[in-house]
Structure formats: structure tokens, C-alpha cells
Amino acid sequence: MKVRLDELIQAIAVALDTVEAKLLGASFNHGKRIAVLCSLMSRELGLDIEEIKAITTSALFHDNALTEYILSEQETGEIQEFNMKRHCVFGQRNINALPFGSSAKDLILYHHEQADGNGPFGKKADEIPVGAQLIAIADMVDVTYHLNRVSSADLEAIRSEVASQSGKIYTKTATDAMLTVLDKSTLDLLSDRNIEETAAILIPPWEVKLTDNTLIRLAKLAARIIDYASAFTRRHSVEIADKIWHMGNYYGFNSTKRTKAYLAAALHDLGKLATPTEILEKPGKLTDSEFGIIKAHAHVTYDLLSGITGFEEICDWASNHHEKLDGSGYAFGKKADELDFVSRLIACADIYQAVSEARPYHQARSHDETIEILFDMVDKGQVDREIVNDFNIVFGDHARIDALPLREKLLVS
Numbered sequence: 001m002k003v004r005l006d007e008l009i010q011a012i013a014v015a016l017d018t019v020e021a022k023l024l025g026a027s028f029n030h031g032k033r034i035a036v037l038c039s040l041m042s043r044e045l046g047l048d049i050e051e052i053k054a055i056t057t058s059a060l061f062h063d064n065a066l067t068e069y070i071l072s073e074q075e076t077g078e079i080q081e082f083n084m085k086r087h088c089v090f091g092q093r094n095i096n097a098l099p100f101g102s103s104a105k106d107l108i109l110y111h112h113e114q115a116d117g118n119g120p121f122g123k124k125a126d127e128i129p130v131g132a133q134l135i136a137i138a139d140m141v142d143v144t145y146h147l148n149r150v151s152s153a154d155l156e157a158i159r160s161e162v163a164s165q166s167g168k169i170y171t172k173t174a175t176d177a178m179l180t181v182l183d184k185s186t187l188d189l190l191s192d193r194n195i196e197e198t199a200a201i202l203i204p205p206w207e208v209k210l211t212d213n214t215l216i217r218l219a220k221l222a223a224r225i226i227d228y229a230s231a232f233t234r235r236h237s238v239e240i241a242d243k244i245w246h247m248g249n250y251y252g253f254n255s256t257k258r259t260k261a262y263l264a265a266a267l268h269d270l271g272k273l274a275t276p277t278e279i280l281e282k283p284g285k286l287t288d289s290e291f292g293i294i295k296a297h298a299h300v301t302y303d304l305l306s307g308i309t310g311f312e313e314i315c316d317w318a319s320n321h322h323e324k325l326d327g328s329g330y331a332f333g334k335k336a337d338e339l340d341f342v343s344r345l346i347a348c349a350d351i352y353q354a355v356s357e358a359r360p361y362h363q364a365r366s367h368d369e370t371i372e373i374l375f376d377m378v379d380k381g382q383v384d385r386e387i388v389n390d391f392n393i394v395f396g397d398h399a400r401i402d403a404l405p406l407r408e409k410l411l412v413s
Contacts, residue, residue, distance in 0.1 A: 001209070001210045001256065001310060002207045002208065002209055002210065002309075002310055003207070003208055003209075003210055003215060003308065003309065003310035003311060004205060004206065004207055004308060004309040004310065005206040005207065005208045005214065005215060005218065006057075006203055006204065006205055006206040007307065007308040007309060007311075008215075008218060008305075008308050008311070009057055009060050009061065009206075009218070010031075010032060010035075010060060010199060010203065011270070011304040011305060011307070011308060012060075012061075012218075012222050012225070012270065012304075013031035013032060013035075013060040013061065014028075014029070014031065014032070014304060015225075015226075015270050015271070015273040015274065015300075015304060016031060016061070016063060016064060016066065016225065016273065017029065017030045017031055018273050018274045019063070019066045019067055019229070019273055020063050020066060026142070026143050027142075027146045027148055027149075028148070028192065029148060029192060029195045030142055030143070031059070031060045031061075031062070032060070032195050032196075032198075032199045032203075033138070033142050033147055033148065033190050033195060034059040034060070034062065034135065034138040034139055034142055035056040035057075035059040035060045035199065035202075035203050036189065036190060036195070036198050036199055036202050036203070037059075037134075037138040037141075037142070037178070037181065037182075037186075037190075038055050038056055038059040038131070038134045038135060038138050039052055039055075039056050039202040039203060039204075040181040040186065040202065041134045041138070041174070041177035041178060041180075041181055042055050042056075042131075042134065044177050044180050044181055045130065045173070045177055047130075049204060050100075050103055051103050051131070052204055053100075053103070053204045053206060054100040054103035054104040054107065054131065055103075055104075055107060055131040055134060055135070056202075056203050056204065057095070057098065057100070057104070057206075058095055058104050058107040058108050058111075058131065058135060059134075059135050059138065059139075060203075061091070061094070061095055061108070062091065062108055062111050062135050062139060063087070063091065064091050064094050064095065064108075064221070064225055065086075065087045065088075065089075065090035065091040065093075065094060065225075066087060067225055067226075067227075067228035067229050067273075068086075068087065068090050068224075068228045084112060084120045085120045085121065088108060088109050088110070088111065088112060088120060088121075089109065091108040091109070091111075092106065092107075092108040092109035094108075094221050094224070094225075095107070095108050097217040097218070097220070097221055098214060098217060098218065098221075099214055103131075104131070105129065106129050106132060107129055107131040107132045107135060108132075108135075109121075109132070110123055110128050110129060110132040110136075111132050111135040111136050111139065112136065113127075113128045113132065113136060114136075114168070114169045114170075115128075115166075115167050115168060115169060115170055115171040115172070116167070116168050116169070125167070125171040125172070125173075128171065130173060130174075133170070133171045133173055133174040134174055134177065136170070136174065137162075137170045137171075137174040137175065137177075137178050138178070140169065140170075141158070141162060141178065141182075145158050147187060147190045148190055148191055148192050148195070149191075149192075150187055152184045152187060155182070155183070155184060155187065158182075159179055159182060162175060162178055162179065162182070163175060163179060210256055210259055210260065210310065211255050211256060211259050215259075215263065216259065216262065216263070219241070219262065219263045219266035219267060220238070220241075220266060222237075222266060222267055222270065223237035223238045223241060223266040223267070224238065225273070226267075226269050226270060226272060226273060229272060229273055229275075229277065229280065230277060230280040230281055235357075236269070236353055236354070236357065237265070237266055237267075237268065237269050238266070239353050239357075240265045240266075240268065240346070240349045240350055240353050241262050241265040241266040243265075243349045243352070243353070243395070244261050244262055244264075244265040244345065244346060244349055245258065245261075245262050246394060246395075247261075247345060247349070247390070247391075247394065248261050248262070250390065250394055251390075257342075260313060260314050260317070260342075261317065261342050261345070261346070263314050263318075264313075264314045264315075264317035264318040264342070264346060265317075265318075265346050265349060267301070267305065267314070267318050268301060268317075268318040268319075268321045268346060268350065269297065269301065269321075270300070270301045270304050270305070270318070271296070271297035271298060271299065271300025271301035271302075271303070271304060272297040272300075272301075274296075274297065274300055275293060275294060275296075275297050276293070279293055279294060280294075295322070295330045295331060296331070298319050298320075298321065298322050298330055298331040299319070299331035299332075301318055301319045302315060302318075302319035302331070305318055305319070316343065317340075317342050317343050317346055318346070319331065319332075320332075320334065320339060320343040320346070320347065321343075321346050321347050321350045322347070322350070323338075323339055323343065323347060324347075324377075324382040324383065325339065325344070325381055325382055325383060325384065326380070326381045326382055328382065329347075329382075341384075344383070344384040344387055345384075345387055347383060348374065348383050348384065348387045348388060348391060349391075351373075351374060351377070351383065352370055352374060352391060352395070355369075355370045355373050355374070356369075356370040367392075367395060367396055371388065371391065371392050371396075374388045374391070375388060
């Protein structure tokens with residue numbers, strides 16, 4: 001079974017857009033527009049398909065470390081220029097988890113550099129990889145002008161301003177490529193009504209087997225991005241995915257089912273990137289309106305994952321993580337007969353992790369305290385008794401987790 005990795009990358013990029021919108025004022029589908037512009041410019045420069053794949057993927061993920069950047073700034077109080085470096089370093093580290101080799105070398109690390117050497121690392125034009133030059137100009141132009149809603153009447157003024165920064169902010173290579181491709185027809189391609197179809201055509205397809213380590217690495221990267229949305233969820237998705245991997249071993253899942261369950265667990269809170277941090281970290285009781293915003297994240301996860309080829313079951317498992325057997329959950333209000341075993345398993349893992357880890361509204365809890373809460377939910381008919389019993393066996397204080405096959409034996413970190 002194969003999965004379209006490029007479609008998953010685009011889904012994660014859409015979620016990242018909400019973070020970049022909050023921090024930098026970027027607009028919806030920003031990542032896709034940058035990737036499309038980079039694809040057009042790369043083709044204009046005659047780059048080969050593997051280079052285009054690396055550049056467009058890096059463009060989609062150019063600000064993948066923004067959640068880490070925000071949290072670092074909040075925790076350390078360090079000046080923004082230092083953290084800008086850090087977010088570039090973290091972003092490059094993350095993209096290095098994908099198998100591009102030298103094609104993606106330093107593309108994210110240097111995507112905030114300027115031709116005159118005034119970027120975070122002081123690199124000048126001839127020291128910046130061509131792909132990083134293209135990402136830099138596409139990013140800046142779209143953030144500045146919101147190309148999804150620029151009228152053709154304003155195009156010449158934008159082109160003139162871009163040209164005036166050649167050799168200053170933008171390299172000559174990147175400026176010439178941008179001025180070649182940025183015309184009225186391109187504006188139409190970048191509009192919100194056309195960007196989905198445009199991206200499908202211009203972002204190279206990338207199919208992998210479901211059990212390919214590349215897919216797992218991408219899921220781990222997504223989980224890290226999601227978890228850094230709040231200081232209180234630093235390892236939430238990662239821990240749930242790990243627990244699901246252990247439970248898959250415990251139940252004897254075959255490699256395909258175990259991998260699919262792991263992916264669903266890692267991506268279950270993807271929609272939470274759209275949730276305001278002040279609501280995620282509110283120490284007191286949420287208002288009905290705030291709780292409604294929180295609840296929406298499960299549906300957003302479904303919306304983001306539902307269009308990915310080969311992800312149908314993974315999408316359902318991920319978006320069912322707040323459903324309850326008695327129908328009292330969300331986002332779809334499903335009941336027991338609509339929730340398969342893996343959906344129930346991920347729901348229990350999510351509750352276990354959320355209850356046991358420290359949150360703004362409660363302290364961290366022990367395994368015994370956590371299991372007691374889960375058994376109370378069993379008595380109310382909300383979660384699966386068999387699964388809670390098994391969680392008590394596998395993750396109890398005297399459990400032999402070390403005797404279970406660890407996912408790290410299969411995966412490369």
C-alpha cells in the first residue's frame with residue numbers, strides 16, 4: 001500500500017500557515033504559494049526534478065520550527081534576532097529527517113538570508129544556495145503583498161519594488177527568476193480559488209510505501225511541531241504515538257496496522273495548531289465559546305487529512321480521538337458501534353496522556369491516579385474496559401515495558 005507523501009506535507013503546511021499567520025501575518029495557503037512559486041522559478045532555472053522536489057518540500061516546511069521559536073522566546077526572553085537563527089537551525093534539522101541528501105542542504109537554514117549579507121547568518125548572495133534564495137524571495141513577496149488577493153492593476157508596482165531590491169534583499173538570480181514568472185497568469189494560479197489545483201500540478205508527486213521510514217519520520221516531525229504549540233503539550237503527541245506503538249506490539253498488530261495506528265496517533269492533534277495558545281494554556285475553566293473552539297480541532301484534523309491518498313483509515317482514527325462510546329464525545333458524536341478498536345485505543349491513549357501530564361488546570365498524575373480516572377469513564381460507558389485493563393498492565397508501575405519491542409529498533413531517529 002502506498003501513500004502520497006507530498007499530500008501529507010501539504011496538509012501539514014496548511015496547519016503551519018495558521019502559526020505563521022499569528023506570528024508573521026502570513027495568509028492562508030501561504031506555504032503552498034511559496035512552493036508553487038519555487039517550482040515555477042526552479043523550472044525557469046532548469047533545475048532537475050529531485051532538486052525541485054527538495055526545494056518545494058522545503059518551501060512548504062520553511063517555517064516548520066515556528067512553534068519551537070515562539071516557545072523559546074517565551075521561555076528564555078532572548079532577543080528575536082538570536083531566536084531567528086535558532087528557528088532556522090531547528091527548521092533545517094527537521095527537514096534533514098527527510099531523505100533529500102545534498103539537494104535540501106541549508107535551504108531552510110539560510111532562507112532568511114539577504115543578498116547584501118544582512119540576514120541572520122551574514123551570508124552574501126554567492127554563499128546562499130539557489131533553493132534558499134528562491135524560498136527567501138517567494139516568502140518575503142507573499143508575506144508582504146499577499147499574492148492570493150493582489151489585483152493585476154497592482155502587479156507592475158510589486159514587480160518594480162521587487163526589482164529595486166535586487167542585490168540588496170534578494171539575489172540577482174532569485175530576482176530575475178521571480179520577475180520572469182510573476183505575471184498575471186501566475187497571480188491567477190496563486191489565487192485561493194485555484195491554489196489547490198495549481199499545487200497538485202506543480203508540486204512533484206512523492207509516493208512511499210506505508211511502512212517506509214520516511215513516512216514515520218515525517219509523522220514524528222509533525223508531532224514535534226504540534227506539541228510545541230503549547231508549553232504544556234511539549235511531548236503529548238509523541239508520547240501518545242509511542243504508547244500506540246507499544247500497544248500495537250502488545251496486541252500483535254502486523255507492521256502495516258501498527259504503522260497506520262502510529263501515524264494516526266502522531267497526527268491526531270494536527271488541527272490544534274489552529275487553536276489560539278491563550279485558550280490552550282488557560283488555567284481556569286473554559287467558557288462555552290472557548291470550549292467550542294477547542295472542540296473544533298478534531299474536525300480540522302479530519303479536514304486536513306481526509307484528502308490524502310492512502311490515508312482514509314488513518315484519517316478516521318486520528319479524528320476520532322475525542323469520541324466516546326456513549327456518543328457524548330466530539331467532533332462527530334459517534335457511538336460504540338461506529339468506533340473500531342484502533343479508534344477506541346487512540347482515544348484511551350489521548351485521555352491517559354492528557355490526564356497524567358501537567359496541564360494549566362491540573363498537576364501531573366501518577367499511573368494509578370490516571371487509571372482510576374479512566375476506570376471511572378469505563379463505568380460511565382465512555383471508554384473501552386478491555387483497553388483500559390490492558391493499559392494498566394502495559395504501563396503500570398511494575399510493567400515490563402522494557403521487554404516489549406521498542407519502535408526505535410525499527411526506526412531511525
